[in-house]
Amino acid sequence: MQEWAMEYPLIESMRDLKPVTWINPFAKKEETDRSFPLTKMDIIEAEKLWQRFAPYLAKAFPETKPLNGIIESPLREISHFKEALEKHHHETLPGTFYLKCDHELPISGSVKARGGVFEVLKHAEKLALENGMITKEDNYEKFMEPQFKQFFKQYTIGVGSTGNLALSIGTISAELGFTVDVHMSSDAKQWKKDLLRKKGVRVHEYDGDFSVAITQGREKTEEDPNGYFVDDEDSKALFLGYSVAALRLKAQLDVKQITVDEKHPLVVYLPCGVGGSPGGIAFGLKQVFGDAVHCIFVEPTHSPSVLLGMMTERHEKLCVQDFGIDNKTEADGLAVGRPSRFATEISQKLVGGAYTIEDDELYKLLTMLADREGIYVEPSAAAGLIGPLKLMQSGYVKEYGLESQLINGTHIAWSTGGALVPEEEMKVFYEKGKSLLRR
Structure with a gap:
């Protein structure tokens, strides 16, 4: 462990569960291989699949009807929260601050509605096409017909999850x-x-953490000849579902007349569990905005698996428990001890850096957001809200020469879940944050 700490000085603080900020040296290397197993064309094809299923989604899930069957969330400015953050920490934060409200996404009330729903739709389409039940030119409302439900009943979908997926x-x-x-x-x-x-x-519960649930789930699903496992540790389809968010965000920024270029940087703070959803979103954003966008990952101090994987270049070969970190956090959606191999290898070449955050800070942030903006999110979804402060306190701004540009920049915290949280549970979150702020 001493050798690890010598090679990676942040490890000592991470083992002590102290918040850290890491600037990714790999993303800036000129010799970095920027070839990826996916391309922008793959993102465009993924968006076409969303469009094909839009008539079905509008019928099956009435909450998607206002957007004609498209699963999307609002982009809201949170200037009152920004003022409160500045006052609380005695800092001035340049640029405007927005919240990408994926806690409001239809169907599941979290960012996982992007990747999870996409992968299942992709699998359903493949089965229907192979069995001659539909063509890509048909109206996909046909998936509502009883014969489709009867057909799909013979197939099993399996997934391992901490909750939102x-x-x-x-x-x-x-x-x-x-x-x-x-x-x-x-x-x-x-x-x-x-x-x-x-x-x-059918819900199967395990005493262990995410790694146990996903390993058991994968093994049991693969025993079924008609089983299909949605693998959060190694799924291109999940990754692509998330990546489409970049195209949608570009359209929202255009409507608000927000420019993104070298002189008007965009900084996006992405809560991170196994790495699939933030990795997919970051990949999409980089395809759309290039070097004008800076993606920052956020993890709990007790579950910094993706940061460890990227920093050491060992990816999924390491877990936080190897370093005596317990992977126990109130941010259940981020409670992952071992990162995704597929997503982390891509993210290492793209993201600007990462920071870790304590659970108590998550509660304080979600309470401040509720008080100042009337927006309620679950603890894990609050992780990005302190992003601009972390950015200004790190060496990142100087490293990327953003000192003069950030005044014209845009910060976006990606809110990942909360809409389906029961009211009494949300009240507990809020009161805990209120109590911590009083102290």
């Missing part, structure tokens, strides 16, 4: 007619398990 996979799979098995780790919230069971999903 399970909600998205379980909801869309059950609606299509699939038999669904969700394998959930010990940190998954009870209300999420209860909600899934109400939808007819």
Whole structure:
């Protein structure tokens, strides 16, 4: 462990569960291989699949009807929160601050509605096409017909999850007619398990963490000849579903007349669990905005698996427990001890850096957001809210020569979940943050 700490000085603080900020040296190397297993054309093709399924989604999930079956969230300016953050920390933060409200996404109320729903739709389309039930030129409202539900019933969808991915996979799979098995780790919230069971999903619970749930889920699903496992540790389809968010964000920024270029940088703060959703979003953003966008990952101090994987270049070969870090956090969506191999290898070449945050800070931030903006999110979704402060306190601004540009820049914290949290549970979150702020 001394050798590790000598080579990577941040490890000592990480083992002591202290918040750290890491600037990614690999993203700036000129010799960095920027070839990826996916391209911008893959993102465009993924968006076409979303469009094909839009008529079905508008019928099956009425909450998507206002956007004609498109699953998307608002982009809201949070200037009152920014003022409160500046006052609380006695700092001035240049640029404007927005919240990408993925906690409001239809179907599952979290960012996982992007990747999870996309992968299940992609699998359903593949099965329907192979069996001559549909063509890509048909109106996909046909997926509502009883014969489709009967057909999909013979197939099983499996997933391992800390909670939010399970909600998205379980909801869309059950609606299509699939038999669904969700394998959930010990940190998954009870209300999420209860909600899934109400939808007819078979929920399997494990005493261990995410790695145990996903390993068990993968093995059991693969035993079924008609089983399909949504693998959060190694899925291109999940990654692509998330990446489409970049195209949608570009359209929202255009409507608000927000420029993104070298003189008007965009900085996006992405809460990070296994790395799939922030990795996919970051990949999409880089394809759309190039070097004008800076993507920063955020993890709990107790679960810094992606930061460890990128910093050491060992990716999924290391877990936080190897370093005596317990992977126990109130940010259940981020409670992941081992990162995704596929997503982390790509992210290492793209993201500007990462920081870790303590659980108590998450509660304070979500309470400040509720008080100042009337927006309620779950703890993990608050992780990006302190991003601009962390950026200014690090050497990142100087490293990237942003000293004069940030005054014209835009910060976006990506809110990842919260809409389906029961009111009484949300009240507990809020009161805990209120208590911590009083101290």
